[in-house]
Amino acid sequence: MERCWQTLLLLWLTAVANILGNTAEAVEEDAALVRNLSNQSLQVIPPNNNKTSVTKLVIEGNLITLNETDRLALASYPTLEELNLDGNLVTAIPANYFSGVPHLRVLSLARNNLSSLDPEAFSGLDVLTELDLSYNLLTSLPAQLIRELKNLQMLNLLGNHWNCSCPLLSTIGEINAANVTIGGPQVICASPAKQAGTSLLEATAQCSTSPRPTITTSRPKLPTSGHSQQSSTPMKTTLPSSQNPSTSKDQTPVNGNTWKFTACVAALAVITSTLIICAIKGPSWYKLFHNYRHRRLQSEDDLNHQTFTFEQQNGQREKEEEEEDGYYEDPYIRREE
Numbered sequence: 001m002e003r004c005w006q007t008l009l010l011l012w013l014t015a016v017a018n019i020l021g022n023t024a025e026a027v028e029e030d031a032a033l034v035r036n037l038s039n040q041s042l043q044v045i046p047p048n049n050n051k052t053s054v055t056k057l058v059i060e061g062n063l064i065t066l067n068e069t070d071r072l073a074l075a076s077y078p079t080l081e082e083l084n085l086d087g088n089l090v091t092a093i094p095a096n097y098f099s100g101v102p103h104l105r106v107l108s109l110a111r112n113n114l115s116s117l118d119p120e121a122f123s124g125l126d127v128l129t130e131l132d133l134s135y136n137l138l139t140s141l142p143a144q145l146i147r148e149l150k151n152l153q154m155l156n157l158l159g160n161h162w163n164c165s166c167p168l169l170s171t172i173g174e175i176n177a178a179n180v181t182i183g184g185p186q187v188i189c190a191s192p193a194k195q196a197g198t199s200l201l202e203a204t205a206q207c208s209t210s211p212r213p214t215i216t217t218s219r220p221k222l223p224t225s226g227h228s229q230q231s232s233t234p235m236k237t238t239l240p241s242s243q244n245p246s247t248s249k250d251q252t253p254v255n256g257n258t259w260k261f262t263a264c265v266a267a268l269a270v271i272t273s274t275l276i277i278c279a280i281k282g283p284s285w286y287k288l289f290h291n292y293r294h295r296r297l298q299s300e301d302d303l304n305h306q307t308f309t310f311e312q313q314n315g316q317r318e319k320e321e322e323e324e325d326g327y328y329e330d331p332y333i334r335r336e337e
Contacts, residue, residue: 037062044069048076056082064088066097075100082106086132089113095120108132110156119144127151134183135159139190143171146178155182157200164189164203172204 033053037046038060045064048054054077064070064085071094074080080101090112098104104125114136122128128149138160146152155175162168175182187200195203 034058045073047073051076053079055079056084058084059088060084061087064090066090066093071097071100074098077101078103080104084108085112086110087112091115092118093121094118096123097121099124102126104128106130109136110134112136114138116140117142117145120148121145123148125149130154132156133160137161139163140165140168141171143167143174146171146175146180152178152180155180157187158183160187161190162187162200163191164195164198164200165192166207169204169207172200173207176201176204 034056035054036058038058040062042059042062042064044067045057045059057077057080065088066085074083078101081103083098083101083104083106086108087110090109091114093109093114095118098107102124105127107122107125107128107130110132111134114133115138117138119142122131122145125148129151131149131152131154134156135158138157140163141157146155172182182201189195189198189200189203
């Protein structure tokens with residue numbers, strides 16, 4: 001009987017030892033997967049020299065600026081899934097900076113000095129689901145920045161100096177359409193003055209639900225062929241209030257350029273006709289001008305002379321007629337008589 005109890009006690013002690021050993025191994029393994037380097041006044045991120053499979057890296061309250069050395073150090077954590085850089089001195093993030101940790105799911109950059117973000121700062125983080133940008137100096141968000149994060153679910157924007165103008169509100173509208181949580185009504189607009197103190201979500205909702213006037217136009221009926229018939233259907237077109245022609249009933253129509261076109265056609269016709277006439281009449285006009293000569297007017301003496309000559313010629317003709325008849329008048333005979 002005693003041997004039975006001893007055997008049971010030995011088996012129990014063995015099981016407890018195995019459980020404690022497995023627990024210790026699990027704790028050591030968890031410690032290897034999580035690396036905490038908070039509040040150590042680090043200026044650069046320490047590289048993973050042990051080549052351990054670190055999945056979570058916490059570097060809070062240090063002097064990290066995310067320079068080129070930090071980028072190379074992050075590349076030594078290829079299995080990293082969560083990165084916490086809260087309370088550092090990060091002022092800017094270059095494009096494709098986190099491409100060395102493509103499996104990152106959680107990224108926290110809260111309480112830094114970020115004033116702007118490169119549109120491709122988070123390019124390559126295809127599985128990122130949570131991004132914390134709270135308590136920085138941001139005033140706007142590039143739209144491309146959010147489009148790169150296709151699996152984003154949580155975006156913390158608290159404590160920034162948001163400029164609630166059209167670019168930012170458009171980006172926030174895209175974030176809302178993607179069902180991404182952005183921190184609730186605590187995100188406050190800092191500018192412009194009319195939006196100061198207003199919730200970012202409220203300003204976005206007012207902008208997206210502002211009424212837009214519509215105008216209705218009708219299509220003219222098209223001629224029907226056979227049994228097919230097409231009736232005129234109304235068309236609604238949404239235009240901004242600044243471009244809506246129906247916003248003012250007293251608006252006068254703008255004069256067109258029809259009269260200018262008509263004048264140009266008339267001038268072209270006149271010029272063409274003139275050129276054609278010149279081409280046709282040109283040779284005759286040139287010949288008339290070339291053959292033109294100045295002539296002196298005939299005086300009265302010239303006219304009498306010509307008349308006398310004409311009469312003399314007539315007398316000669318009469319003499320010739322008399323000679324043909326056989327009569328001849330001798331002038332000497334007349335003198336004797």
